[in-house]
Amino acid sequence: xxxxxxxxxxxxxxxxxxxxxxxxxxxxxxxxxxxxxxxxxxxxxxxxxxxxxxxxxxxxxxxxxxxxxxxxxxxxxxxxxxxxxxxxxxxxxxxxxxxxxxxxxxxxxxxxxxxxxxxxxxxxxxxxxxxxxxxxxxxxxxxxxxxxxxxxxxxxxxxxxxxxxxxxxxxxxxxxxxxxxxxxxxxxxxxxxxxxxxxxxxxxxxxxxxxxxxxxxxxxxxxxxxxxxxxxxxxxxxxxxxxxxxxxxxxxxxxxxxxxxxxxxxxxxxxxxxxxxxxxxxxxxxxxxxxxxxxxxxxxxxxxxxxxxxxxx
Amino acid sequence: xxxxxxxxxxxxxxxxxxxxxxxxxxxxxxxxxxxxxxxxxxxxxxxxxxxxxxxxxxxxxxxxxxxxxxxxxxxxxxxxxxxxxxxxxxxxxxxxxxxxxxxxxxxxxxxxxxxxxxxxxxxxxxxxxxxxxxxxxxxxxxxxxxxxxxxxxxxxxxxxxxxxxxxxxxxxxxxxxxxxxxxxxxxxxxxxxxxxxxxxxxxxxxxxxxxxxxxxxxxxxxxxxxxxxxxxxxxxxxxxxxxxxxxxxxxxxxx
Numbered sequence: 001x002x003x004x005x006x007x008x009x010x011x012x013x014x015x016x017x018x019x020x021x022x023x024x025x026x027x028x029x030x031x032x033x034x035x036x037x038x039x040x041x042x043x044x045x046x047x048x049x050x051x052x053x054x055x056x057x058x059x060x061x062x063x064x065x066x067x068x069x070x071x072x073x074x075x076x077x078x079x080x081x082x083x084x085x086x087x088x089x090x091x092x093x094x095x096x097x098x099x100x101x102x103x104x105x106x107x108x109x110x111x112x113x114x115x116x117x118x119x120x121x122x123x124x125x126x127x128x129x130x131x132x133x134x135x136x137x138x139x140x141x142x143x144x145x146x147x148x149x150x151x152x153x154x155x156x157x158x159x160x161x162x163x164x165x166x167x168x169x170x171x172x173x174x175x176x177x178x179x180x181x182x183x184x185x186x187x188x189x190x191x192x193x194x195x196x197x198x199x200x201x202x203x204x205x206x207x208x209x210x211x212x213x214x215x216x217x218x219x220x221x222x223x224x225x226x227x228x229x230x231x232x233x234x235x236x237x238x239x240x241x242x243x244x245x246x247x248x249x250x251x252x253x254x255x256x257x258x259x260x261x262x263x264x265x266x267x268x269x270x271x272x273x274x275x276x277x278x279x280x281x282x283x284x285x286x287x288x289x290x291x292x293x294x295x296x297x298x299x300x301x302x303x304x305x306x307x308x309x310x311x312x313x
Numbered sequence: 314x315x316x317x318x319x320x321x322x323x324x325x326x327x328x329x330x331x332x333x334x335x336x337x338x339x340x341x342x343x344x345x346x347x348x349x350x351x352x353x354x355x356x357x358x359x360x361x362x363x364x365x366x367x368x369x370x371x372x373x374x375x376x377x378x379x380x381x382x383x384x385x386x387x388x389x390x391x392x393x394x395x396x397x398x399x400x401x402x403x404x405x406x407x408x409x410x411x412x413x414x415x416x417x418x419x420x421x422x423x424x425x426x427x428x429x430x431x432x433x434x435x436x437x438x439x440x441x442x443x444x445x446x447x448x449x450x451x452x453x454x455x456x457x458x459x460x461x462x463x464x465x466x467x468x469x470x471x472x473x474x475x476x477x478x479x480x481x482x483x484x485x486x487x488x489x490x491x492x493x494x495x496x497x498x499x500x501x502x503x504x505x506x507x508x509x510x511x512x513x514x515x516x517x518x519x520x521x522x523x524x525x526x527x528x529x530x531x532x533x534x535x536x537x538x539x540x541x542x543x544x545x546x547x548x549x550x551x552x553x554x555x556x557x558x559x560x561x562x563x564x565x566x567x568x
Contacts, residue, residue, distance in 0.1 A: 026424050141549035143503050146541035251413025292411040
């Protein structure tokens, strides 16, 4: 087990390197001179030069790259071009909110999606299945921001049940939860639809397997057959798919954060992009990449734990 | 299932009525004379939705075409040539797929800048790794089949003619998934427009209509609710088409 972990971590290093380089190139290649972007069109040549010197843009590219790398390893992410606050602090502020949203959406999605998906697989081609399939199809077709707006419209505007935007001022648990409900359910419901579909098809595939027929032929109680045999085996591909969905959720969180005006990584990124705040942008991209890699790693590990057939190759 | 998808195929086609311009008629938003209301500039929402469909569809299809050509080629070459180059290409695709779609799209947009053509390129680039993966796997499975080996034995002129053999085999699979991915592309386009990163203001896209409509959600909900519905229906249609195609191809294999 430990060996697997070490190998995975080792593979991670070149991947990280490639990602970092990619981010670096992307930011430098982007059109628009950042110095002009900050100072405006009428800035004098001298002040432009001074700013470039300060930001380190007038140095040859490879030197910038090396500085970039060393900065990252030292944990220095620079200062945001926009508001002159350290990037790291802003990221650390925003990250918990994004994680909070993402994880709660994940919980909603799995808690609702898994049972319903399995249900539709068991009741295949009957009434429950059709309803389930139609609902989940609708779920994956609605863009996340639209569902968010709909939720706001129904629950906040018309019914006045939940707060429209932002996070809780007082920071107490109940307040935070209150503000979390609509956003989490927006993403959660969409995720539910995806998980429903996947659970359904996986379950159907597993139910066709020989060992299920054997179990039924042996005369085992149907319930036991379903839960013990089918479910456990179906769980494995579902877990791996869930990790992909986690990454998808992280992407979708950008939209939801904007719609509900929640602070978070996504909102930070969009703002940075609009203002061409390259320093911020490259750090955010790195964070997203790091998150994705961690999730992949975690999934591989869980996979290894759950499936007794997998040995490290 | 098949009947349903044909039906919605038709309903998606009808919004694609061509040239209804932005009619600058009256002022603030009523709802009765104009079937879907007007916006704060007096423009008819229905016309703008129809007009916007051209953008969403052209971006959707265009980006998929770009991604399909680029991605499939990469995948096929990688699978066929194999070796270090192939592995390198696919590793790179894997890394790209690490990023959430929307995030990757934003990143590429940063590099390319805004505008319709750039948007198509951007989303096309974002979808490329998927096509590459698909083409890679398909090509691998087809590579060792008899007709390919036969062509090699005849001394077929390098990879060129071989592409004429391999490509038709994998084409089917690619087409089927393409429809589903068009749905994704439309969704990403809508997301980008909603963020204000896609096509610019006076041109209506469904995404930016929702964006401007949100401010008026309490007093003029139709401004954002209807374009959003259009997006949903378009995505739904392509999903249904894709699902239908996939189901149609499947029983054939189980024959």
